[in-house]
Amino acid sequence: MKPTRFEGIRTAAVHAGEEPNPLTGASAPDIVMSTTFLINPDVSFSANLLTEETPFAYTRWGNPTVSQLEQKLAALEGSEACVAFASGMAAITALLFRILKAGDHIVMSDVTYAAASELANDTLPKLGIEISRVDTSDPENVRSALRSNTRLVYLETPTNPILRLTDVAAVATMAHEAGALVAVDSTFATPIALQPIALGADFVIHSLTKYICGHGDALGGAVCGSQQEMALLRPMAVHLGGILSPFNAWLIMRGAATLPVRMHAHEENALTLAQYLEGHPQITRVIYPGLPSHPQHELAKEQMANFSGMITFQMRDGLAAARVFSTKLQTIHYAVSLGHHRSLVIYIPTEDMLKTSFRLTTEQEASYRHFAGDGVFRFSVGLEDPADIMADLDQALAEIE
Numbered sequence: 001m002k003p004t005r006f007e008g009i010r011t012a013a014v015h016a017g018e019e020p021n022p023l024t025g026a027s028a029p030d031i032v033m034s035t036t037f038l039i040n041p042d043v044s045f046s047a048n049l050l051t052e053e054t055p056f057a058y059t060r061w062g063n064p065t066v067s068q069l070e071q072k073l074a075a076l077e078g079s080e081a082c083v084a085f086a087s088g089m090a091a092i093t094a095l096l097f098r099i100l101k102a103g104d105h106i107v108m109s110d111v112t113y114a115a116a117s118e119l120a121n122d123t124l125p126k127l128g129i130e131i132s133r134v135d136t137s138d139p140e141n142v143r144s145a146l147r148s149n150t151r152l153v154y155l156e157t158p159t160n161p162i163l164r165l166t167d168v169a170a171v172a173t174m175a176h177e178a179g180a181l182v183a184v185d186s187t188f189a190t191p192i193a194l195q196p197i198a199l200g201a202d203f204v205i206h207s208l209t210k211y212i213c214g215h216g217d218a219l220g221g222a223v224c225g226s227q228q229e230m231a232l233l234r235p236m237a238v239h240l241g242g243i244l245s246p247f248n249a250w251l252i253m254r255g256a257a258t259l260p261v262r263m264h265a266h267e268e269n270a271l272t273l274a275q276y277l278e279g280h281p282q283i284t285r286v287i288y289p290g291l292p293s294h295p296q297h298e299l300a301k302e303q304m305a306n307f308s309g310m311i312t313f314q315m316r317d318g319l320a321a322a323r324v325f326s327t328k329l330q331t332i333h334y335a336v337s338l339g340h341h342r343s344l345v346i347y348i349p350t351e352d353m354l355k356t357s358f359r360l361t362t363e364q365e366a367s368y369r370h371f372a373g374d375g376v377f378r379f380s381v382g383l384e385d386p387a388d389i390m391a392d393l394d395q396a397l398a399e400i401e
Contacts (some may be wrong), residue, residue: 002396009076009192010260017071031250032064047238051231061238065246069253072386073212073222073336076191076256077204079167081230083237084222084249088187088207089115089303090242091221095183095203096152098236102128107175109136110364111164112156113185113207114357122357133359137296139170151228156185157194161348163287163312164297168303172200174207180319183223187211187339192263195304202229210339211308214262218251220244233386262341262383266309270381276390277313282397285314287371295370310338314401319375322347326397331384331392343382343389346389348377 018029037056041204042055047061056062064191070082085091096119100106105178110133120131132145135156146153153175157166172182183203184196190211198203206212219243223233269291274288276350286293289300290307300307315321325345326334332343350372354360360368381389 006075007311009124012075013072013259014257016075017068029065029068029250031246033246035059047235050062050176050234050238051258059246060241060243061343063249065253066244066249068223069249069256070246072222072253073191073206073208076259077197077224078191078195079197079204079224080227082222082224083230083233084208084220084244085237086221086244086248087219088113088185088205088209089119090240091205091223092116092185092238093119093208094233094236094240094242095205095223096124097152097240098233099152099161099181100124100127100129102373103130103149105130105132105136105144105147105149105218106152106156107132107142107150107180109156109159110134110360111159111162111167111358111368112154113160113187114353116154116156116185117357121357135164135364136166136171137164137244137367139167139174142171143177145175146175146180150175150178150180153180153182154185156188158188158289158308158310161226161353161376162368163188163289163294163310164371165289165299165303166368168194168196168199168201187309187334189304190259190263190308192260192308192338193304193308195305197224199303202226210338211263211266212256212259212339213234213250213252214255214259214339214341216337216340216342217250218255220248220252233361252400261273263306263308265383266381267306269386270307270309270311272386273379273389273393274311280394280397282315282400283313284316285373286311287376300361309381311379311381312372313379314373314376318347318377319349321400322377325362325377325396328396328399329392330395331388332382338378338380340380343384344380345377347375361401 039057074082134141149193175182184201185205187207204224206222277283280288288311
């Protein structure tokens with residue numbers, strides 16, 4: 001089913017994919033936890049023959065609750081269709097395996113989500129897939145890396161963890177001229193801040209675990225794109241088996257309904273906290289797209305409608321500060337993940353990332369260190385009162401020599 005179009009994104013967040021139950025009159029969407037459904041003898045058992053008209057038969061192939069979430073996400077992203085997955089990495093893996101084969105070439109951001117980087121570093125080459133990792137913040141780096149066998153350009157903006165940006169429209173234009181498709185991991189931005197398909201991308205990837213769920217209680221992932229491409233991706237999802245639980249889909253759908261208003265609050269809080277941190281004597285650098293000090297602030301203003309709730313900041317001895325934060329912070333949780341209603345912070349040492357996830361050239365390492373220094377605190381600013389978040393930071397920072 002194609003997503004219903006709404007004039008306003010807040011209306012789409014609330015209503016897309018949802019209709020009152022015609023039998024019970026229930027206003028909220030149901031959770032359909034059944035793994036199997038009654039079918040007629042003419043329904044095929046092959047995932048390769050799935051169409052929009054195929055009735056629900058088995059939840060690995062399709063489920064009413066998951067389908068409702070997919071319609072909502074497609075409406076939010078302005079795409080024709082969407083396929084949901086059990087996690088963001090399941091979505092990334094399925095898309096890469098669907099697009100790429102031995103002999104193909106992918107241009108990928110040199111800094112991107114750690115697990116996606118490690119998949120590209122370790123698994124894709126074993127399958128005969130060639131990879132060029134480039135700093136996509138300069139579109140000319142992408143242009144120089146394109147080849148006749150380039151099938152996909154893979155972007156992440158803002159990047160995890162350093163919040164470096166990519167001009168999606170510029171990269172999409174040059175990739176399409178070379179015959180390549182473009183995928184954008186837009187997890188940090190969300191559909192509220194960035195609309196990659198409107199900027200020319202072919203696919204948008206989300207870890208639904210983060211902002212779209214928004215409450216830290218459900219794993220999920222999604223890829224949005226054209227009806228044709230999603231029809232080709234769904235059998236890959238079925239065969240790899242990384243299928244979203246209907247219960248998680250229901251939780252994420254509930255979270256998505258408030259995404260626009262939450263992102264407004266996340267941005268408002270993050271800007272307040274970024275300004276506070278930028279003026280703090282113990283903080284040596286703050287990176288936030290909404291600050292004029294961000295090296296790509298003008299690009300952020302041009303392509304982002306919301307600067308999101310992610311901040312990175314540096315301190316002189318980050319690891320020592322992290323040890324204090326982990327025991328002294330009270331309102332803020334020292335924990336991984338991001339995009340939750342509560343504030344989260346974690347320290348990411350540069351040397352660890354360079355040894356494990358990012359295999360960078362000397363020039364690329366210099367670009368990474370320009371943003372990250374010896375390490376960054378990745379700060380996911382939550383929905384608490386900003387005065388309480390600042391007070392928590394103040395009392396923890398007072399413990400640091």
